[in-house]
Every structure is written in C-alpha cells, then in structure tokens.
Amino acid sequence: MFYTGGFIPRSVVQRPIESLAKSEQLAVTFVAGYTAGIFCAIASHPSDTMISKLQRPGATMSNVYEQIGFTGLWKGLGPRILMIGTIAASQWFIYDAVKVAFNVPRPPPPEKPASLSGK
Secondary structure, three states, X not given: OOOOOOHHHHHHHOXXXXXXXXXXXXXXXXXHHHHHHHHHHHHHHHHHHHHHHOOOOOXXXXXXXXXXXHHHOOOOHHHHHHHXXXXXXXXXXXXXXXXXXXXXXXXXXXXXXXXXXXX
C-alpha cells in the first residue's frame, strides 16, 4: 500500500503513521493524494487528448495522430497534472480530515502474508 503504513511514512517521513501528529498525518494524506493524481493524469492524458481531437467532424484516430504526432498527445500535461493532482489531493485531504474530526480510528497497516514472511 502506498499510504497507510506504506511508502510515504516509511520512506519519506521515516516514522510509523501511528506516531505522527494529526497535522502530519493530514500532510501525508495530501502528498499521497497529489502523487496519485499525478499518476492518473499521466495515464489518462494521451487518450483524453485523442478523444478531444476526435470530436471534430470527420476526424479519425489516424488523421489526428498524423496531425499532432506523439508529442502532441502530451501537450497540456502540466496544467492537467496541476488540476488532477490538486483535485485528488483535496478529496483525500477532506476525507481524512473528516475522519480525524470525528475521531475515526485508522485501520491497522496490512501485514505481510505468511507465504512471504520467510523471504
């Protein structure tokens, strides 16, 4: 898992998530949400660009690709990362802030399966 007891607390903060203050936990949530938004933006941007270009009358995928090329599929990625990253981070931040406000306990971090513990 990327967030709960996973990559960010272990590698970046270097402390277990349970030992972090509530504000630090919310910061980790925001960073994890923004990172997820970046990956989502990168994964979906070329197809969204193509779909937008296909809305023109008579446009086909091959015509669009001939006109804009591979690099054209990636134009506008920066603003999209800013938009999607901010939206995803805000959604996860709000979700986690509500959990903190209502004192909802965090689930325990996932444990390594028995089949992998000897490795």
